[in-house]
Amino acid sequence: MTLPRLALVPGEPAGVGPELCVRLAQRPRTDCTLVTLADPATLQAAATALALPLNLLHEDEPARRPGDLPLRMFPNASTVAFGAPDPRNAGVVVGALLDAAAGCLRGDFAGMVTGPVQKSTINEGGIAYTGTTELLAGHAGRQVVMMLANDIVRVALATTHLPLREVADAIDAGLLRHVLTTTHEALRSDFGIAAPVIAVLGLNPHAGENGHLGHEEIDTIIPLLDALRGEGLALVGPLPADTAFLPNKLTGFDAVVAMYHDQGLPVLKYSGFERAVNLTLGLPYPRVAVDHGTALDLAGRGLADPSSLEAAVATCARIASQRRSRAL
Structure with a gap:
């Protein structure tokens, strides 16, 4: 061939x-x-x-x-x-x-x-x-999704180059559905993972802490994750971003979806910047x-x-x- x-x-x-x-x-x-x-x-x-x-x-x-x-x-x-x-x-x-x-x-x-x-x-x-x-x-x-990856972790982004004050307004069920289904399909078609498991980060600290630190998880993220689980996607979360990247947790995920640029990428770059790459999913x-x-x-x-x-x-x-x- x-x-x-x-x-x-x-x-x-x-x-x-x-x-x-x-x-x-x-x-x-x-x-x-x-x-x-x-x-x-x-x-x-x-x-x-x-x-x-x-x-x-x-x-x-x-x-x-x-x-x-x-x-x-x-x-x-x-x-x-x-x-x-x-x-x-x-x-x-x-x-x-x-x-x-x-x-x-x-x-x-x-x-x-x-x-x-x-x-x-x-x-x-x-x-x-x-x-x-x-x-x-x-x-x-x-419509595409940005994913960065190295030998340790794959991170897809729900939003990319937005000012932080605009992120919460940008995250809605339509956007998250597109990001999660595109990431799921790419893990299957491009990475050969038959049944991918995707970790989804919360937007707020402690993933909102049951509404005490924000309602985006309760109002938007959790209902959308439940709906996609019903369609066969293996999704874990929403998870607090400060502990989701612990090594023992990452072993159970094929990718992590972060809500915004600096929520997920500092960890990826710290873990292996030299071998990191940027993929455009959905092309x-x-x-x-x-x-x-x-x-x-x-x-x-x-x-x-x-x-x-x-x-x-x-x-x-x-x-x-x-x-x-x-x-x-």
Whole structure:
């Protein structure tokens, strides 16, 4: 069986994405083939800065030796200086992401892996941009769920980048149903877990303490969990967030759904930031991203850790293979 073919988009060209792709090219892969959508001159500059070999190939040529990197060219509008993002390159960054997404929808790619972008620079370039997850969801016409995962825990988010004062109003039965059913299906289809168990955190301290610390659990979360249990989902909670991540409890869960960004992600990042990845659940194809930023202060210095990108590629390859196996 042929290996899944994945699109690899480095993200912000002035950040660490290009050099991480160069580092990735130094190792032969046995789980997938990669096509990088990027500017060739920037990749060559990153290889020179790292003193590593780089041989850019046509996207249909196979990588055979260390440094080989199949490439679909997306030339930058402006020459890159590492550490100094240029808004003139915003269109190229977004264009590469959308081209990879379109290739996934056509079946040219079995999934896509994305490096970090500089949101502020894209907006300064005249493109309204809230994030790559939102870009890909809009392109595919899907409502999606953000999940971050490492070797210890998977955390899906009911809300993502909202001010804290808006979170409680955003959490309703429709949203929670979508998040929980999407997470349940992804654990089955993408991770091969036949009967997943999902822990659901409460919104309030002590999960509301029977209404003494808030009524969202009683009014919204508990009724929705009861309804979904009646539909066959294995859900535990709502649980107090301060004890749900204890190691002896995590062994009984396949994923945790947190109500807001900073309720679940600090624990995940503390437990294994270097190998953490960001998954977009609900797309017609696997999309996995690194769980770190552009690290402009490190760009071009050879100091960036490639562990998250390596984990993202390996995760995307596993999911693509899992989906293909289920489709046979």
